[in-house]
Amino acid sequence: MGEVINDFTVITGATRGLGHELATQMAAEGLPLCLIGRSTARLAPILDTASGQIIVAEADLARPQDILEIFPRALPKGARIGCLINNAGCFSETEETTFLQLHHDLQVEISMVNGFAVAALTHAAHPFLTTGSLIVNVLSDMAFPRHWEGTYPHYCAAKAYALAFTVNAAPALHREGIRMIGVDPGWMRTDMGGPDAPDDPAEVASAIRRMISKRMELTPGSIYHALSGVKTAPI
Structure with a gap:
């Protein structure tokens, strides 16, 4: 399997937090990027300084139709995805104390963006993936039962969904030469x-970028702690 270095790296949740940092650092390297977010105006500073090709696409990952349409709409004909970073996330502090009063729309948003969207984006990206492609699912400490403390039930459940999907979808993808x-x-x-x-x-x-640069050394279906690079048990 050869490295995929000239295809697009897709980053969801690129307008803030970790996604914005990844986009900023990778744009500075001149990598071809497809940056996905709800409010792409925040990406203007990256676009102003980037040396490589950057595609900006607005999408709401709480909407399944947006996920289905995003790659055919955003990527140029014949483009491939070398790396998909499923980073987008959402959170509500009110869930800690008042989750029984949490509005239905917010319940759906937390569950979709943090959980189901990881699976849906993988399916949507599949026609654009190729041998050597890598999918990185950004999880959370709260995906693991050992960190459950009786708080944030929707967020924990959604991240646990993403964790389970990562472990159990990886073998089928790996048979096609794709690592997750x-x-x-x-x-x-x-x-x-x-x-x-x-x-x-x-x-x-920076730590995630180093992992991506050594993708052929990564074990499919494994969960890595970003800063240490150490594999962690998915329980």
């Missing part, structure tokens, strides 16, 4: 993680 892994980014200082989080999203983005 999960990455636990840790607790980062983002608008979701808050200012007291210990990890710098720029450092986490």
Whole structure:
């Protein structure tokens, strides 16, 4: 299997947090990128300084139809996806104390964006993937039962869905020469993680980029801690 280095890297949730850091760093390398977000105006500074081809696509990953349409609409004819980074996420602090009063629309959004969208985007991207392509699913500490504390039930359940999908979809993809892994980014200082989080999203983005550069060494279906690079048990 050869490395895929000239095809597009797709980053979801590219307008903020870890996704924005990944987009900024990869754009500085001149990599061809497809950046997906709800409000793409935030990507203007990246576009102004990038040296490689960048496609910006607006999509709401809580809407299945947006997911179905995104790649045929955004990618040029004949384009391939060398790396798909399923990074988009959403979170609600109100879920911790008032989840029984959580509005239905927010329940659906949390479940879709953090969970089902990972699977749906994998299916939607499949026609554009090729031998050597890599799918990176950005998870969370809260995907793992050992971190469940009786809070954020919708978010934990959605991230656990993404974790289970990563482990169980990887073998079929690997038979086609496509690797899928999960990455636990840790607790980062983002608008979701808050200012007291210990990890710098720029450092986490750099660590994920190093993983991607060594994709052929990654074990399909495995979950890696971003900063340490160590595989972690999916339980």
